[in-house]
C-alpha cells in the first residue's frame with residue numbers, strides 16, 4: 398500500500414494533511430521516467446562537483462556522494478533498485494536512495510540551489526541526446542545503407558514511374574530506392590541540426606530565478622557534454638521546444654516512411670506484382686488461407702498517424718502554459734518515449750523488409766507500355782528543331798491516332814502514317830521506342846540514367862561517411 402504521509406515526501410515540510418491516494422498515483426511519473434535514471438545520476442554527479450567548486454561540499458563529501466551514485470547506477474542496471482511508495486519520480490527516487498546509502502547528512506546537501514525544474518530539463522536533454530546518438534542515428538544509417546546497397550545491385554531493373562498513380566515515364570527501380578534513401582538522409586541531417594539546439598544546459602537555473610551561490614553553469618554544461626548553457630533561467634526550466642522538435646522530426650520521418658510503405662503496399666498487390674515481401678515480414682489471414690498480407694508495411698503507415706497524434710497532443714498541452722514550470726509539462730514524457738521507440742522500431746522493420754523482399758523484374762518490365770514514351774517522341778522532334786509545345790501536340794496526335802485505329806501502341810504506326818501526321822518524322826523515329834534508351838537519356842543530375850543514379854548513390858554514401 399502506497400504511503401500518503403506528507404512527512405515522507407521530499408517536499409513535505411509545509412504539508413499537514415494526507416494526500417489523496419489516487420492523487421498520489423496521478424502525480425507520480427516514476428512508472429515511466431525511471432528510464433532516465435542514468436541521465437539523472439550523471440546530472441547529480443556533475444552538479445555536486447559544481448557545489449564543491451563553490452565550497453558547498455567538501456572533497457570527502459563529494460567522494461561519498463559519487464560512490465553512492467555509482468551504487469545506485471549499478472542497482473538500476475542490474476535490476477535491484479527498489480522503488481518505494483513515496484518515490485514520486487526518478488529524481489526523488491534517486492535522492493531518497495542516496496540518503497539511504499550515504500546518510501541524509503550528506504545526501505541532504507545534493508539539492509542545494511537545484512530544483513527538480515532544472516533537474517528534469519537537464520535529464521531529458523541528456524536522455525534524448527543519448528537515444529538519438531546510440532539508437533536513432535545507427536538505425537537510420539542502417540536503413541539508408543540497405544537502400545543504397547539494393548539500388549546498386551539492381552540498377553538494371555526498369556519499372557514504370559508514376560504521377561497521379563498513372564503510368565508516366567520509365568525509371569530504374571534503383572531510382573525509387575535512391576528517392577527514399579535521399580529522404581531519409583535529409584532526415585538524418587535534420588536530426589543532427591536538432592541535436593545542436595537540444596544540446597544546451599539548463600542546469601544551475603534553479604527553480605526559475607537562477608542560482609544563489611554563484612555556481613559555474615558553464616562548468617556544469619561542459620561536464621555534461623553540453624555545447625553551452627541556456628542563457629535565461631526562466632527559459633531553462635520551461636523550454637520543451639526540444640521535445641516538440643523531436644516529435645516534429647519523428648512525424649516528418651514517419652511521413653516519409655509511410656509513403657515508402659504505401660508505394661510498396663501497392664507494388665506488392667497481385668495487380669502490380671512488382672515486389673514480394675519476405676514471409677518474415679508478412680502475415681496470413683485467420684479466415685482466407687490464400688492471403689499473405691503486408692502487415693509490416695501497413696503498420697509503418699499506421700504508426701505514422703500515432704506519432705503525428707502525439708506531436709499534436711503535446712503542442713496542445715504546451716500551448717497555454719504560463720511562464721516557467723507547470724506540472725502539465727510532466728505530460729511530455731510518455732509521448733516522447735513512445736515516439737522514440739516507435740521511430741526506432743519502424744526504422745528497423747523498414748530496413749529488414751527492404752533487404753529481404755524480392756523484386757519481380759519481369760512484371761515491372763511488362764508494366765512498361767509504349768505510351769510511356771510519348772514524351773520521348775515529342776523530344777525526338779525537339780531535336781529536329783520543332784518547338785516543344787508543338788511537338789507535345791504532335792505526339793498527342795500520334796497517341797490518339799494509334800488509339801483510334803486500334804493499334805496496340807504508338808510504335809505500330811507506320812513511317813508513312815507518322816509522316817502524314819507530321820512530315821518532319823523520319824526513319825529513325827522507331828529508335829525512340831526503347832525503354833532502356835529513354836531511361837539512359839535522363840542522365841543529368843538527379844535523373845534516372847544509370848550514371849546519374851550511381852552519382853546519387855555515391856553522394857549519399859559520402860554523406861553517411863561524413864556523419
Ligand code: ARG
Nearest residue numbers: 426486513514517722726727
Ligand atoms: N516529474 C516532474 C516532471 O516530469 C519533475 C519536475 C517536478 N517539478 C516540480 N516543481 N514539481 O515534470
